[in-house]
Amino acid sequence: MHSPLLSMAIGDGDQQFIGVEYCPTAGIIKEYLPTNAPGKMVDFCLFIDPENGPSCVENTAAIKAIEDLRKVLPLSAINHTDLFFLLSRPLAVSIETKKRGGKEEEAELQMGTWHAAQWKLLSRLVSNAGGALETLPFIPAIVVQGHEWSLGATTRENNQTILWLERRFGSTTSALGVYQIVWGLQRLARWAEDTYWPWFRKNALGIVES
Numbered sequence: 001m002h003s004p005l006l007s008m009a010i011g012d013g014d015q016q017f018i019g020v021e022y023c024p025t026a027g028i029i030k031e032y033l034p035t036n037a038p039g040k041m042v043d044f045c046l047f048i049d050p051e052n053g054p055s056c057v058e059n060t061a062a063i064k065a066i067e068d069l070r071k072v073l074p075l076s077a078i079n080h081t082d083l084f085f086l087l088s089r090p091l092a093v094s095i096e097t098k099k100r101g102g103k104e105e106e107a108e109l110q111m112g113t114w115h116a117a118q119w120k121l122l123s124r125l126v127s128n129a130g131g132a133l134e135t136l137p138f139i140p141a142i143v144v145q146g147h148e149w150s151l152g153a154t155t156r157e158n159n160q161t162i163l164w165l166e167r168r169f170g171s172t173t174s175a176l177g178v179y180q181i182v183w184g185l186q187r188l189a190r191w192a193e194d195t196y197w198p199w200f201r202k203n204a205l206g207i208v209e210s
Helices: 002-010 057-070 104-129 175-204
Strands: 018-022 044-048 091-098 139-145 148-157 160-171
Touching: 002 018, 002 044, 002 091, 002 175, 018 175, 044 175, 057 175, 091 104, 091 175, 104 139, 104 148, 104 160, 104 175, 139 175, 148 175, 160 175
Parallel strands: 091 139
Antiparallel strands: 018 044, 044 091, 139 148, 148 160
């Protein structure tokens, strides 16, 4: 049910700059886990594939920087997960799905733990690159409960991850709701390409824009 809708909005080709991956088996790398927290997983994520990005000096430099970083990062991953397909692809947006009637608190715990690990990785990369973590205002997330799709986010304050509760933006119970979901997903994909990726290049990879 979720995969066709995500493919409709984002696409499912192998040569995409912003792609979507089904990743329920992607575990959090232990170095990024919050203290005593279990390795909570999510179901889907939007990733950035620099190899399929725009041909430009900054992008070429970013690909090289990622290759160099992977030589020293845990599990040779440029993100906080151990999934082989994603090792060289930065993650931008995470999606957690629950059946109708599923516990909302469990979805929030999973997303909060997942994002805490992502913020910890970004903090490490930014510190090494001399960037500014505070210039990334938030990381968005989607939580799906049954038919209802909601947008959430986390922010970083004093080394603490703050989870902001979800706001519904679409539902699969109506054609209009499906259109709203597709539009919302496409907006997030555009954010990943136009906002997050330039921020990541500059602050996490140390690429100076020309």
